[in-house]
Amino acid sequence: MKRTVDVSLPIGPVHPVFKEPCRIKCETRGEYVLNAEIELGYVKKGIERIMRGRPWQEVMFLAERVCGICSVIHNMVFIEGMELIAETALPDRAAYLRVIVNELDRIQSHVLANYSYCYTIEHETLAMYLLNLRETAMDALERITGARVTCAYIIPGGVRFDLSDADARYLREAVDTIDRELNRFVHMFTTGSLIALRSKEIGILTRDEAIEAHAVGPTARASGIAHDCRLDHPTYRRLDFSPVVYTEGDNYARIMVRFDEIFQSTELIRRCLDRMEPGIIRGGSEVIAGTSRWVGEAPRGELTYQITTDEFGRVTDIGIRTPSIMNIEACVHYMLIGVLSAADVTSTYISSDPCIACNER
Amino acid sequence: MAEYLYEKDLREMKYIIITSPLHEVVMSELAVHYSLGRQVLRRKMINECDMSFLENIPARYEVWKAEDSVRDPVERQLGMRLLTVYIPMLPPEEMKAVEMGVRSQISEGIPEAEAYESGMDSIREMIRR
Amino acid sequence: MSILQDLKNTVRSKSIHVCYVNVGSCNGCDIEILACLAPRYDIEQYGIYVHNNPREADVLLITGAFSPQWEDKLMGLWEKIPEPKVAVAIGNCPISGCVFNREGSYLDPPVRKHIPIAAEIPGCPPRPTEIIQTILTLAPVIFRDYEGGAS
């Protein structure tokens, strides 16, 4: 089965709707897409190669820069992998703070993804509303961690800064604002008949195909796979929640999964704030040699770090598997096939929330 | 080789993708299983798969390992679905023929090890091609 | 320079089209450029339009530290942009390679080796306000002495 595509419709690498460079090559009959292929390599950095042999203090910052949009989760998964090796105990308050920051990151990432989708289907009003809403989450993130992007908030044994009462109040207000505003936007999205025309039954990914390509995250949950790595995480398990699942598997379902997950995240943040007790925010232990494999749920899906360290705390071997790899593959080889027009190619591609930077590392 | 208008040779980029740490793990397992050189496997993959397939090989390999059909001894030995569906390197029809051959040999009473060996030989042949 | 040309240049500097290209960044800088579009910062009120189309751009924003696939493409992109034009490097990546400029990486920073860069904004990533401010201070400079484009 030779998968080389006879290109008749190249899209990219620089394209008005792409945030990042990649090239989709479609083989078309008229505008009907018969086959598609993706050309990558525009942001290949070789992070895993740089990481090897460096002390964890450096690798921590490199891990964050695998992906700028979801930097908190990369930080968190790497640090938790290190903690697993060193058997560090985590103070309760720090565990909740991690969840709070991670969920804020998820909110801003999901809002950004839905912004891109609305922008791609040319609904600029909704897109701009969403982008403005994102600033609320970014402000909260900045207030807690001190930076908007790449904040390196999570450190071994705990977190960097404590949350004061004033910050907690601010955070509660911020999530209330997000909930209130987003309700309005979701209403706009679900009742807009033109949006439904552009999104429903387009770019379908069936459950079997999703399993075959190992699709993860919102893309998989929109196809009826109730899998969420947060369910296996010790702190999240205490907060009991259940994943959002849609079964349609089209663009519309993928966007709705993300909207619903934002509401879920705000709820999780509130729960954390309720349950948090005052206490220390940082413990510690010594690094030892060992190997660990730690999985976390990034905004785009399952993120795996496989780490080997030596007794001086140097990372001797590291393997990163990011969610975008699987989702982009599922998108290109299953969703795009049979799409009826060139305009839907870009919107379908964006609906799977591709992140090329972490795909290629 | 065909001249492309705006394509460039992607083999170098593909090679970079396929030598990342997680791919190395998969590649070494496959190399041992099929007793082939890694470079031979890599060449075949680079020729047959596009870049997103290549990136996704570790995940797809894992899905295959978790799949039900792997409990079937012939599938576990030869990895038909692995090589045609999960990492599409070989044409499904030829793979089917190999599978049929092995199954009929086993039912004819030829020792399993021998039958597998002959199947593996033809798979190796196809990969080297 | 004629008064007419002067007038044209003044008008032009009030309407700037921006294109951004990611040549191997971590995305952090790209989303900060996107954040500039948000009504909070509202880049359009200054007459800056982000189209991401090189053929009508005046300012090219570059993020990231030059990965090998761009070797032949970035120059092509730069040539597609009509005169007058400037390129602005955003973030530490195009300036020095940031954390990626280490042994073993595939990148080839700095970007100023490959195309001429007019201004650089350090930061990992810089704030949206800094990005807007840089474009605004550059805008009058690009068009000040521009003579061509009479039609």
Ligand code: SF4
């Ligand atoms: S400067 Fe920093 S935030 Fe910007 S692309 Fe480079 S690593 Fe990412």
